[in-house]
Amino acid sequence: MAAMRATIVAVAELVSLLAVAGAVTFTARNAASSTAGGKRFNQAVGVTYARKVLSDASAFNWKIFNQRNAGSRKPVGAVSLVVEEMDGVAFTTGNGIHLSAKYVGGYSGGDVKREVTGVLYHEVTHVWQWNGKGRANGGLVEGIADYVRLKAGYAPGHWGKPGQGDRWDQGYDVTARFLDYCDSVKPGFVALLNAKMKDGYSDDFFAQITGKSVQRLWQDYKAKYRGA
Incomplete structure (x- = not known):
């Protein structure tokens, strides 16, 4: 019973954080849709799913960092993702995340959707963490x-x-x-x-x-x- 109550509380906290995420705007676009990597991104991941990951990853960061209210976090009102043809894997500048279409197109380590999700969780952390x-x-x-x-x-x-x-x-x-x-x-x-x-x-x-x-x-x- 105690374990069940703990699970209910944890779920309620996550739902609360996700609701708060509604105060932040999340956008994603594929600027490399004509390339092989851009096409693979559209087929395996898609901007709708990527936008959801930005929101979910933000809420997860706030939980990890114990930032239960906006006043304890960076004053970020929007998080964006653009998929583009570039070298490397990804990088973040301010609140903007850039994902390499070349990396997506050449990834051969298994489930590319799971890999992109993991990369985005990493990059979203750069948006919210203090340095x-x-x-x-x-x-x-x-x-x-x-x-x-x-x-x-x-x-x-x-x-x-x-x-x-x-x-x-x-x-x-x-x-x-x-x-x-x-x-x-x-x-x-x-x-x-x-x-x-x-x-x-x-x-x-x-x-x-x-x-x-x-x-x-x-x-x-x-x-x-x-x-x-």
Whole structure:
């Protein structure tokens, strides 16, 4: 019964966040529809679904970051996506996400719709996360975005396993796995870290939140998965 009540509460919270997402405008367009990748995007993903992902991913970010009201979030009124012919995978500038039609067209790792969904969860995080007013290192910023993708259930099979990596701030999947460990040490860690990054950044934030330095946390993390 307790588990059922907890599930009902969790669903109610998510529905509430999705309702709040209605205050933000989400748009998507395919500017490469004549290319092979653009055509594949239309067939496998589509702008209607992509627009829904932008909304769902935003609500999921607010949940991860414990931002229950608009006053605790970045003052973003619109999130946009454009699919275009370009190199790379995707990038975000301000509240605008750019997805590579070339990447979509050449993707051969499995379900392209699931892959695009995961990429969009990562990029939407860049819209909403704080970056220490530009002082946080890029590896941590990208790691938080991949952490959100991981917690949303869209981590691709080629990602490194827990415990892998050379540095805590290596970025992307390595840092995402490390942040997941930090969250096990201090539940809500990523939300607390992101909140601190609103006004600046220091590696000491890790110690302020968990009582352990980031290097100590990294050593403990590596030790936990040694031999795995």
